Amino acid sequence: TQTTRPQRMLAAVQKNATRGDPRSVVKAIDQFCRQKEWAMNVGDEKGCILDSVVTEVNPATVLELGTYCGYSTVRIASLLPPDAKLITLEFNPHNAAIARQVIAWAGLGDKIQLVEGASGDWIPKMKEKFGIETFDLVFLDHWKDRYLPDTKLMEECGLLRKGSILLADNVISPGTPDYLEYIRNSPRYKSQYFRSHLEYTKAEDGLEKSVFLG
Numbered sequence: 500t501q502t503t504r505p506q507r508m509l510a511a512v513q514k515n516a517t518r519g520d521p522r523s524v525v526k527a528i529d530q531f532c533r534q535k536e537w538a539m540n541v542g543d544e545k546g547c548i549l550d551s552v553v554t555e556v557n558p559a560t561v562l563e564l565g566t567y568c569g570y571s572t573v574r575i576a577s578l579l580p581p582d583a584k585l586i587t588l589e590f591n592p593h594n595a596a597i598a599r600q601v602i603a604w605a606g607l608g609d610k611i612q613l614v615e616g617a618s619g620d621w622i623p624k625m626k627e628k629f630g631i632e633t634f635d636l637v638f639l640d641h642w643k644d645r646y647l648p649d650t651k652l653m654e655e656c657g658l659l660r661k662g663s664i665l666l667a668d669n670v671i672s673p674g675t676p677d678y679l680e681y682i683r684n685s686p687r688y689k690s691q692y693f694r695s696h697l698e699y700t701k702a703e704d705g706l707e708k709s710v711f712l713g
């Protein structure tokens with residue numbers, strides 16, 4: 500029977516990447532997406548911006564909304580300090596199953612907790628289920644119309660502290676206009692736009708980095 504794109508991406512990782520070497524997993528996925536099939540990973544260009552933010556923040560706790568096949572999950576986790584924890588939410592069970600195998604191939608299983616379900620359901624349970632106080636870094640890369648409601652939900656649930664960083668993908672393409680409007684005009688955030696391109700294309704896209712001021 501016909502394979503899915505995530506399955507073909509996983510096969511490319513298992514064929515071309517070295518077990519236990521996260522950077523080779525990232526490279527294998529980027530090569531697959533450039534040479535074979537486009538896929539909605541944050542990609543290599545925006546990925547370098549993501550790397551610089553993760554390195555700068557050096558977070559102990561990270562929340563990723565939108566795992567997909569685990570590309571950015573592996574990219575972030577490969578840069579975390581030893582005892583740091585990354586929780587990543589994925590809505591689609593098939594993608595989650597592929598992501599688990601990509602994460603395992605990278606050897607990052609002990610740093611990453613992949614949770615299947617909807618952000619709106621899980622955000623209110625983060626403290627009780629995972630013993631999380633607050634997140635040092637949140638990477639938003641899920642449904643674009645959930646960025647704003649979920650940011651408000653994280654505020655209400657006390658998951659953000661003074662200095663927490665929100666990094667949002669796709670603020671231009673596909674675009675998150677209501678989120679940008681809110682975060683750029685709210686006195687509770689200081690925002691910065693990192694102009695780039697939609698993964699593996701020449702179209703404009705970018706990452707919005709916002710510091711929660713408390």
Ligand SMILES: O=C(NCCCCc1cc2ccncc2s1)c1cc(-c2ccc(F)cc2)cc(O)c1O
Pocket residue numbers: 539540541564565566567588589590591616617618619640641642643645668669672673697698
């Ligand atoms: O939709 C995108 N990404 C979200 C997938 C939704 C997965 C979810 C995860 C989750 C977890 C918890 N609760 C709820 C949800 S929903 C996305 C789309 C494009 C794109 C850009 C131009 C195109 F022409 C076509 C696609 C590019 C990107 O970088 C993306 O990230």
Ligand SMILES: [Mg+2]
Pocket residue numbers: 539540541640668669
């Ligand atoms: Mg994205």
